[in-house]
Amino acid sequence: MSTWTDLPDTGEGTFAFDDQLPRVPLPTLDDSCARFLRWCAPLLTEAEYAETERAVADLLRPDGPGRILAADLERFDAKPGVGSWLDEFWPSRYLGRRDRIALNANFFFHFRDDTPLARSTSAEQADRAAALITAAVNYKLGLDVEAIPPATQRGTRLSMAQNKFLFSETRIPGSPQDSVRVPYTDEWPGPSRARHIVVLRRGAMFRFDVIGAEGVPYATADLAAGLREILSAVREPVPTDLAAGHLTTLARAEWAGVRTELAADPVNRAALDTIETALFCVCLDDVDPADLQESCDALLAGDSGNRWFDKAVSFVVFGNGDTGINVEHCGLDGTTILSFVDMLLESGVADHAERSGAREQGVPAYERIEFAFNPLQRATVASAAAAFAQFAADNATLTVSFPDFGTDKAKSLRISPDAFAQLAYQLAHRRSKGLTGATYESIATRQYRNGRTEAMRVVTPEMVAFVDTMDDPAADAAGKLAALRTAADAHVERAKECQRGDAPEQHLWELQWIQRRRGEQLGATEPMPFFDSPGWVITRDDYLSTSSAPSKNIHYFGFGCTSPKCIGIAYVLLPDRWNLYLATPTAVEHEMHEFAAQLRIAATELTELLSGE
Structure with a gap:
């Protein structure tokens, strides 16, 4: 075997294509606000949604700080040497956190x-x-x-x-x-x-x-x-x-x-x-x-x-x-x-x-x-x-394994493996806690220059309808299966939105960070009620925080609990297995164990429904 320096120069060096990758698309403020309203709606009451609509209208005011900050982000994105409009966001998000990083x-x-x-x-x-x-x-x-x-991923350079x-x-x-x-x-x-x-x-x-x-x-x-x-x-x-x-x-x-x-x-x-x-x-x-x-x-x-x-x-x-x-x-x-x-x-x-x-x-x-x-x-x-x-x-954890379910099984059932997992999480969460709560999923976006991840919000109207139908005594198997398929399709489409860069949360969050960094310099110090609105607060107050990591060389992937009520779900979906590492505060540890028990039941139910087609 040749050493690294003996290998011929193919012109395809590790970083050779990074500058050729497409840039992360920068949404318009109007698009992000419209999309955010759609994304937060399933989690809000009518009154909460109306209040959020008013806050969004304020953010979109022609003379308001939202427009000034969005224009500054466009300026930054066009600046020579900038690889992505998120180049300042990631340091703010990760390096700006003030709590401990160990376990958090x-x-x-x-x-x-x-x-x-x-x-x-x-x-x-x-x-x-x-x-x-x-x-x-x-x-x-x-x-x-x-x-x-x-x-590369499916032929696309990362x-x-x-x-x-x-x-x-x-x-x-x-x-x-x-x-x-x-x-x-x-x-x-x-x-x-x-x-x-x-x-x-x-x-x-x-x-x-x-x-x-x-x-x-x-x-x-x-x-x-x-x-x-x-x-x-x-x-x-x-x-x-x-x-x-x-x-x-x-x-x-x-x-x-x-x-x-x-x-x-x-x-x-x-x-x-x-x-x-x-x-x-x-x-x-x-x-x-x-x-x-x-x-x-x-x-x-x-x-x-x-x-x-x-x-x-x-x-x-x-x-x-x-x-x-x-x-x-x-x-x-x-x-x-x-x-x-x-x-x-x-x-x-x-x-x-x-x-x-x-x-x-x-x-x-x-x-x-x-x-x-x-x-x-x-x-x-x-x-x-x-x-x-x-x-x-104070951090309770639990490993959960499904040795008889993996991506091969999901594909045989003609469903996206990740959609199956997320549907099962939502059904188990509703049954274990009695509610549908904000759910985060990390979506990789390394197909873009300096790409990292996008914040996906899992709860769609179709997801809520699916969970409702699964526990509706009047729903028959055909109705449940139809709701399942519709929710899975909506989930896949939401993930594709994130992969295209059409996701609102990080864009809007970056405007808040810009105001903190240079709002005074920009003349944009006026408070923005949007960031205190029910939509913004409730949508980001996670009950489930999820992330997947596929590799045949690992058993488990994991991280600590992220809030006083949240269950962290790090999962590994592979051809022959589905392993999860759950984390939550010990004060609500019983809820995590009940969630895990309901997850086993939900996975079995979904598999049986799909197998009966």
């Missing part, structure tokens, strides 16, 4: 243990970790020379811009907004030249070289030997008040103040620089999960002293060789991580080593990363650890 924003994937990479090595912790490092370094070297093939956030990206806490330390920027041109990663064990952190002085990756056996030395060196957990990783669980403004104070000390400044420039983290956890549920929970939160949640990519390897990844969300979405993970897991470790040019160089250099905490800072670390432990305990 970071997401995880749990890897299957029968992938080619897993089968090519033993389940011993150091061996599994070394295999992941070898594979990731191989990918990084391919990315450096732009030899990673551009992703944006590869997010791949620039895979290695050495670190979120930096700040006020009023966080920033990102990342390669491929003016401050850090080109790919990262870092040769090290950070290895975490029982709260201790180590700088660990994975690429030798001559730019050659270490052999997998060398990496495993070094990791074993680290495992042996940390015989006891680091005292809680000295495990710096806990600080990354703090609310962002608080963490920003702590980090600024830490960085005033040269010892701490050097430690932070080592962590923030590292290619990625490898967390060697001191637990052996008993089952998939326990593995998922540990990947989501785990021992916060053994994490650096601000790092873009953290591989987690448990004592029994179980593996997964925790991802910081600001620059990376699930589809990009899945492409990355798939390439890592779908080849044996020897193939990755050969492609990267890895060779034996002895045990890699490593050294402990030390912080100099004063007593007050140690107290802050301990307080952060305790607060996050309680926060994690």
